[in-house]
Structures are given as C-alpha cells and as structure tokens.
Amino acid sequence: MEDKTIRLQLSETKKEKPNSDQLIFGRAFTDHMFVMDYSDPLGWHNASIVPYQPLMIDPSSMIFHYGQSVFEGLKAFRTEDGDVQLFRPEKNLERLNRSSDRLCIPPIDEEFGLKAIKQLVAMDKDWVPDADGTSLYIRPFIISTEPYLGVAPSRNYKFIVILSPVGAYYKEGINPVKIAVENKYVRAVKGGTGEAKTGGNYAASLKAQEDVAKGGFAQVLWLDGVEQKYIEEVGSMNVFFKINGEVVTPKLNGSILAGITRDSVIELLKHWNIPVSERRISMDELYQAHQEGLLEEAFGSGTAAVISPIAQLSWEGKDMVINGGKTGEVSQKVYDTITGIQYGKLEDPFNWIEKVEAKSAVKQ
C-alpha cells in the first residue's frame, strides 16, 4: 500500500433509518461504504469512502465463477455514554488476512484496514442504534474482479466494507434452540477451506440447514469430514460443552473456523478458573456423558448471537435434552460478561474494546 489516504465522497441524500425495534439482520445498509481496489502492478490502492451504491462488475469477473472471496463480520456498539466502540476488531483483520492466504488473495495492511473501518463507522455513526441489544454490523469483504474465465488466482480485487444496523438477537431473553447432528452433509474437511471465512463454506452449508429446518431444528451440528464422528461447529458458530464441570470445545484443526467469540469465551473461562480444554470430542463421548448425566451445558458462540444455548441435540434418532432445555449458568455468565464489555457496562480487563470516537453527541 503506497497511498494510504482515504478519499471521501459524501452521499448527497441521507436514507431513512429503520426504527431500532424493527431492525432485521443484514437488510438495511447505511449511507456510505468503503472501497479499495487491488491490481497486479499497483497493489491495494484507491481507498475511498463513497455513497452506498451498486457495484458495476463485468459478468466474466472471477467472483461469479470461481468463488475466490473472503469476508469478516464484527459489530460497533453504542454505550450508555453515547460512545461507539468495537470488540477486538484487530482479530477480524488478522483472520481476514489468514483467510485470504488460503484463497490466494493478497493481504491488506491490517492497521490501515482498521483505520478505514473506524473512519467509515465514524462517518455513519448516527446509524449505530442505541436500543438494548442492538448494534451496527460491519461486513468487510474481498471479491475477485478480474474479467477472466481461467481457473487461476485473480489479478484484481475489491476490498469493501458495508454497514448494517441490526436488532437484538434475543428479543425476549437468551433463547435455547434445538440442533440436529448432521450425518449426511459435511461442511469442511482437513486440507479444505474450513478455517477460512470464504463464501464456499457457507454455500456448502445451505442444503443441510434447509433439510433440518423441515424437522423444526434451528441449526445443524457439523461433524468432521473424515470419520463423521468428531464434533466441529454448530451452524455458523463454534460450539462448547460443559461436561462434569469442565468446558470442552473442539480444537482448531484446519477445518474449524477460529472464532473470535470462541477465543473470548476461552479467555474468560480461564480468567474465572473454570476448567476449559480444546480437544477432539466425538459424538459417542458426548452421548455417553449425556447418558451419565454429566453433560451440563452446551452452547454455540459467534458474533451474531454471542452465545446461543443448545436446548436439545438430536443424533441418530436419539434426543439429548441438555440442562432441561434451559440456558446454563456458565452460558449465561459468559453471555452477560461479553455483552457487558461490548456495551461498556462492564470493565474491560482484557483490553478488548477499541473506541471509534469518544462522546459522539449525535444519537438516534
């Protein structure tokens, strides 16, 4: 990156903002977006904040054919003081570059990427909602744009950041869900792209999700692609189990996404001296623990829900009800602590918060 200035082109009109209590995830977008181009001799260049607008892309562009793309997801939170703040955003930029490496996409300057995100959020800060549990979802992504049908890494890319105000994930308190263990479809396998945040992983997951939804399940629990025996993730979240006092989560193995909420949960548990281990865990082991009354809690972790308790796991015709279908104590404590830090209601002993700008006067 030679030129690190961000050109500004302000939107001439302001869109109407949705009401804080009617926000739907990922449907409304703010007035501006950040765009930066990559081309082979120039590297990343032409960083700009421009009015939110459609992209003009050639139909032969690689993104439409060979799926070379990566993305991230994080949130900006409004505190009671009116500050706008991010949660561990540098981790998202680190992971974006790790994903890019797997997909043969050139890395971005992480510091500059964070600066761009902060500047964009600051510009559209009126869009950060202030109702309980609401936030501004930030979606950085990179797409391959070279107009060429050869199967090869693209020589042109766009790095784009768009913003979407989102409602509370839990409207009436944290809500445990029913999950089906997936035995037919596989999300990812060792040697594949499972640890990268790339479109193909999500495209591959739709069919299983569609199938289990018919049975009234909220998500699938993914097993490993080799033996279809070991637990990997739940839906698009990482997964944790409290077994006989110890919290267990599948070890990162190349096919599991390294969740930032996952990492935060582990740090918190260690901080509280709650035993936590990252290791391989099979459905057989989990089922046995449940039969012995030792499976005390289960929850997913991710940016959208923070913590999503699992009320019931269905596996090979067997229904495992967990903690009477209610949110467990550790699940609730982790949820309350992470959201408390995110909204500035609790202290931040881990230095997880990055202010966008202090004391913004404008509120919704």
Add this chain to the structure above:
Amino acid sequence: MEDKTIRLQLSETKKEKPNSDQLIFGRAFTDHMFVMDYSDPLGWHNASIVPYQPLMIDPSSMIFHYGQSVFEGLKAFRTEDGDVQLFRPEKNLERLNRSSDRLCIPPIDEEFGLKAIKQLVAMDKDWVPDADGTSLYIRPFIISTEPYLGVAPSRNYKFIVILSPVGAYYKEGINPVKIAVENKYVRAVKGGTGEAKTGGNYAASLKAQEDVAKGGFAQVLWLDGVEQKYIEEVGSMNVFFKINGEVVTPKLNGSILAGITRDSVIELLKHWNIPVSERRISMDELYQAHQEGLLEEAFGSGTAAVISPIAQLSWEGKDMVINGGKTGEVSQKVYDTITGIQYGKLEDPFNWIEKVEAKSAVKQ
C-alpha cells in the same frame, strides 16, 4: 417459467474480433449475453438477450458473501461447411440443475435454457472462429443476488450466458504434462459439494495449484478427502488410466465431478470394445502398476483440452514417467474421435451433436 419469450436488445456497436491465432481462453467476450432473473413469487422470468455489459449488483448481494453459485462450460464448433454446432449441450443443462439442487438454487427449464443458448450463439455466430482447434466457449452461470447478509438460500438469482472465442488448446499437437499428486490440500469430500460445479470448489483448488506450479507441474492430482489415498480428479478434469489393457477411471462417488467428456470417453471405449471400468483406485495400486510396467497411459478429460495426456506423475518423492512421457495410443484415438465429431469431420453415431443453425453464410 410462465413467460418463455426471449426479448432482444441488439448491441448498437460491434466489438472488434480478436484474430483466430491470437485467441486466449476466457479473455474476450462477444457482443451479446443472455440474462434471466429469478425472484420468489415470479420464478424465472425476464429472459433477454442484451448487449454484453457490466452487471449492477448491490454490495450486500449474497454472491459476494456466501458463494451460492453454479456454472457450466461448453463449446460451439464451426464445421468445414460453416455450420455451428454444440456437443451434448443437454448434458450441461442437466448438470447445471443437479449442481443447483446441491446449492439450493431453483432449477431452470432445461429445454428453454438450451433454446436460449442456441439463440445467443446464433446471434453472435460471427464470433465462432474457424481456425483449426478454435471454438466459441459458452459459459452459463447462476448467481445469488438477494441483497441480504443472512446465511440462507437467496430469494433472487440471475441466470446468465456469456460467450468467449477461444484458441486451440494444443497449438503444436497434443502435449503431455507433468502432474503432482496432492497430499496436503483437498478439493472435496463425501457430503461436500465436489460433484457440483460451484465456485467454492475452484476457489479451494487455487492454493494447491499455486504451490505445485512452483515445482514446474501443470496440475495437481486430487486424492479423496477422507483417506487421501484414492484418486479423484486431475486439476479441473476427470482422470483415466490404462492399466494392463484396461482403462480405469474413478467411480463417481459424490465428490467427483460427473464430466461430460468423461462420459463420452467411457461411451467411446465401450463402443470400441476396449475394457473400461469405473471403480475406486488408490495411489498405491497405481504406483504398483507402474512399477510392474502395467501403467500404459494416463490422461485427463475435460471441455477445455478434451484429452490431456499425463507424461509424469510425482507422488511422495517418486516420479512415475508414463508411456515414455508421450501421448498414448488410446489417448490419441479418443482425442481424435471426440474432436472429429465436434468439428463435423467424423460421423456422429451417438447423436452427440446439436446444430445451432445450418449453413451460416457469414464466416470470419
């Protein structure tokens, strides 16, 4: 599909056509494209042939984030009589719908899709080159266009067909290549999307390809994702081995693409009474056959090259030179026959050819 008319909007300017001897795969595109939209209540609608032009797509459109897309690739050939003809195009439309099913994309009417392709090719028939080995590459594809960041099947799609004149794959005769057996990365796994022609599979393949290119290899030979032991595909082609007089190709198992050239090769071999079997084949077996002098030929099959002979396979530090690095007799015969049928130089006993329109007067 209620409305099956195709609206026409002719291009006001005609682009300059590249010279037949300077055609590069997938870089130049013709004057027109076919576009059809899908939306939830309407189904597929608004079928149009329009001037080739950039797409205007919202940055939140699902294709940029979750990779829900499928594509096909086939060719139009110009015969010595000036006819323009397609090779088994109905197979491409069948496979497109099978891919779509895996990706939760609504099917298109295959007959109508073929009609659209033929009409588009007829309109741009001047772009079908006539130099030896050249053709017009046809790329139908479907992308998810709903402007929504939720992980769910899109409710909007575009089916698009673009055309690109392509040069001879082999400029100086059929050319055997060196292939590296891939032991680290995996293309696809049982339960994944390997048998679908979707972007994510190609994105996943780039890193391995980039790594082996440094060692002077043209492609990788993919092994299965479970045991990394059984042979699946070569690069983006299917693969065949002639072992002790019998031609063997990996059996379709859910992670291997059902190639149309693959199917044609099998039909031809049967027609010629050459023993052919579709079965699981391991690298151990192949290596042993090579050691015993029984590995007589190896070749990839696909739309781009038709047949790509393998001169050498490198596996775990061992180099297996096949047929002295030269094109084998069966490989050559299959290549000559399929290309002969495609260009109308040989009879078509299998009814593989579909004329676009007869005796077009205009030639390049």
